[in-house]
Amino acid sequence: MNDIQEVDSSKLVSYIERIERLEEERKELGADVREIFAEAKGNGFDTKVMRQVLRLRKMTPADRAEAEFLRDRYKKLLGIEE
Numbered sequence: 001m002n003d004i005q006e007v008d009s010s011k012l013v014s015y016i017e018r019i020e021r022l023e024e025e026r027k028e029l030g031a032d033v034r035e036i037f038a039e040a041k042g043n044g045f046d047t048k049v050m051r052q053v054l055r056l057r058k059m060t061p062a063d064r065a066e067a068e069f070l071r072d073r074y075k076k077l078l079g080i081e082e
Helices: 002-042 047-058 061-078
Strands: none
Touching: 002 047
16 A cells, blocks of 8 residues: 555656646746737737737637627627727
8 A cells, every 4th residue: 555655646746746847837938928018019019909819810710700790790789880
């Protein structure tokens, strides 16, 4: 029984350490992304729009078309269509 606990504990420590390393990398990447947005903003780009474009680029064409359709429909219902 002790052998199993030792193996499990070493595996657990390994998993925890790997997760901690990845979380640290994610934090560093987040800081890098914020820096890029700050640079873009400093050069006159609208970062809110950039974030919207990034979301759109992650979507499939079908999902993007559906989102655009719904957005236009909602705008029409609210009386704010162009």
